[in-house]
Amino acid sequence: MGHSLGAGTVTQRELIGRTITVLALVILAWFLVWLVVQVTEVLVLLLVSGILASGLAPLVRLLQRWRIPGGMRFSRSVAIFALYLVLFCVFLLILSIILIPAVNETGRFVQQLPQLLTRLRPMLTELHGRQPWLPDLAGTLDRLPSMVSNLSRFGPQAANVAFRFLGGLTAVITVLVFTFYMLLEGADIKRGMVALFPPAERSRVSTVLDRIGTKFGGWLRAQLLLSLSVAVPVTAGLYLLGMPYPFLLGIIAGIGELIPMVGPTLGASVAILVALSQQTWQLFGVIVFYVIVLNVEPHILVPRIMSQVVGMSPILTLAALLTGIKLLGILGGLLAVPVAAALQV
Incomplete structure (x- = not known):
């Protein structure tokens, strides 16, 4: 049947x-x-490592072409070790030149925070009286001391914080190790991936993988360029305005540039909060300065740098950011652009 x-x-x-x-x-x-x-966490670590390896690969090739005394050249493994050493030295240099003053400024800011809050309270009370629809920020300030004192009651959570820190440190070390082996064995990894496809498709697959690597490396360089393009002018502008903590606020602005959508606004909010304790002309100058920065950054810097370095349209960049944030939060937004750029290939 x-x-x-x-x-x-x-x-x-x-x-x-x-x-x-x-x-x-x-x-x-x-x-x-x-x-x-x-295995999402492992896949994210591999993706971050792949992006770093793509961005560092041109530097490794440059070191391999460089002749050392005696006419010899670096092997690939030695070139990678040398690059890691150079990057570590650059990190220490940045630490000594920028971060140490920033840490000192942070200490002074924390010490002066009670005075800042005292000066802000009458201003916020008057503002809430004129505009009752606004949240009672003055009441929030009054509750801050008790909130801070309550932190001492959360001693058991210190272990949780320590474990999270160790987890983050482990992730960083894992990424560095993955990146090292991707740089060292990139050609073998590529051959292994290409071999999975039929012989007739291998040439095209190899070309696609090369283009994806170029996109990843371009995105990494674009992100670093964007951070510097924001951090340096912000530091200089706040210094010229006579603001305290210009190094700290500049670093916050540069790091904020790495956080999709909300990072630049958070950096501006911190600077304006500090400016509230300064003279009126300084507060006005900081607000005008950040209005300019927050308009130049998304409308000029990001589209131009991303389109020239990564080759993505502004609309696709924004759509990728929103999708990534929806799926994986801030980390998803950070990785969405290189993934979308790779899918364009």
Whole structure:
């Protein structure tokens, strides 16, 4: 006995076989989705490592071409070690030149924070009286001392914070190790991936992988360029305005540039909060300065740098950011642009 299907006939055994095949495919698809969800953290680490490796690969090749005394050249492993050493020295240099003054400024800011809050309270009370629809920020300031004192009651959470810090440190070390081996064995990894495809497609797949690496490296350089393009002018502008903590606020602005959508606004909010304790002309100058920065950054800097370095349109960049933030939060927004750029290839 059979079931008719179009012009042909399907036996009951064939129907059962096809049903089992479909169910098996559905179960396999579900298992693959479950597996991806379970290893999302590892996949993110691999993606970050791949982006770093793509950005550092040109520097490794440059070191390999550089002749040392005696006419010898660096091997690839030595070139990678040398690059890591140079980057570590640059990190220490930045630490000594910028971060140490910033830490000192942070200490002074924390010491002066009670005075700042005292000066802000009458201003916020008057503002709330004139505009009752605004939140009672003065009441929030009054509750800050008790909120700070309550932090001492959360001693057991210190272990949780320590574990999170160690987890973050482990992730950083893992990324550095992954990046090292990707730089060292990048050609072998690429050959292994290309070998998974039919011979007729391998040339095209190899070209696509090269373009993806170029996109990843371009995005990394674009992010660093954007951070510097914001941090340096902000530091200089706040210094010229006579603001305290210009190094600290400049670093906050540069780091904020790495946080999609909300980072620049948070940096501006911190600077304006500090400016509230200064003279009126300084507060006005800081507000005008950040209005300019917050308009130049998304409308001129980001589209121009991303389009020239990464080759993505502003609309696609914004759509990728929103999608990434929706899926994985801030980290998703940070990684969304390079992934979207790779999918463009």
